[in-house]
Amino acid sequence: MTRLEGKVAIVTGASANIGGSLAVGLAAEGAKVVCTDMAAEVAAAAAQRIKDAGGEAFAVTGDVTDPDHVDDVVAQTLDRFGSIDVLVNNAVWFNQKGLFTMPLEEYRRQLDIILGGAFLFTRAVGQVMIDRAVEGSIINVLSTAAWQGQPGNIGYSTGKSGLINFTRSAAMELAEHGIRVNGFTPTATQPEDPEILRHMAAATAAPGQYPMDFTAQFPMKRLPTPSDYVPTVVFLASDDSRMITGSNITVDGGATAKYWPWRPQQD
DSSP states (O other): TTTTTTTTEEEESOOOHHHHHHHHHHHHTOOEEEEEEEEEHHHHHHHHHHHTTTTTTEEEEEEEETTHHHHHHHHHHHHHSSOEEEEEEOOOOOOOOOEEEOOOHHHHHHHHIIIIIHHHHHHHHHHHHHHTTTEEEEEEEOGGGSSOOOOOHHHHHHHHHHHHHHHHHHHHHHHHHHOEEEEEOSSSSSOHHHHHHHHHHHHHHHHSOOOHHHHHOOSSSSOOOOHHHHHHHHHHHHHGGGTTOEEEEEEEETTTTTTTTOSSOOO
């Protein structure tokens, strides 16, 4: 039997990079998966990857900040699969701007997607778990930018940092129901999708005001790929982590542990 056999998972922000890979990884361990995204083609592609591999999945398109969308996802999940055991809050808007370049409305929008989306989905799914006596698992995708100060990325860094204590607070409220809430921290990631690789190459060619040399500063010999994150999220989703809540597991190749002046990748 696979580790998530019989479980049902919702993954928000099921892009071809981290979110979609986590959805596929959960399905490979036996979970039935609901893939959501703002872009219909993105959600559909993630669900199709799962079905092509022999798993069960479907896609729902919508905005995580819209309570009606959240209610629709939950209703469709219960209608199709009958339960919800796992929620992965991964929806995000990558809008890399700084203190003086970020318009206020964009800043608010970015925080609403990261924090508001997690709030709405956690509340809705948590209520279903309570009503059905499901001792489930909620996983919030953080970032090394949540733990460090990154210039030129103030909305993303602020939102991801806010998820740290959102995770702890929600974990304390839901603990009495046996529902676990944990964080998962990835870092700069080497995509496995060729289209994302092309976008990354374009961004590297025009680094902007605050150029980032992720590879040269990374303690290990390579950046992680999305597949490197799957085992940790599967663990947090499974009953193996039944006594872990309000915590965080970091998969960053030592990036946040590194002493700041050390250059691991010497020329």
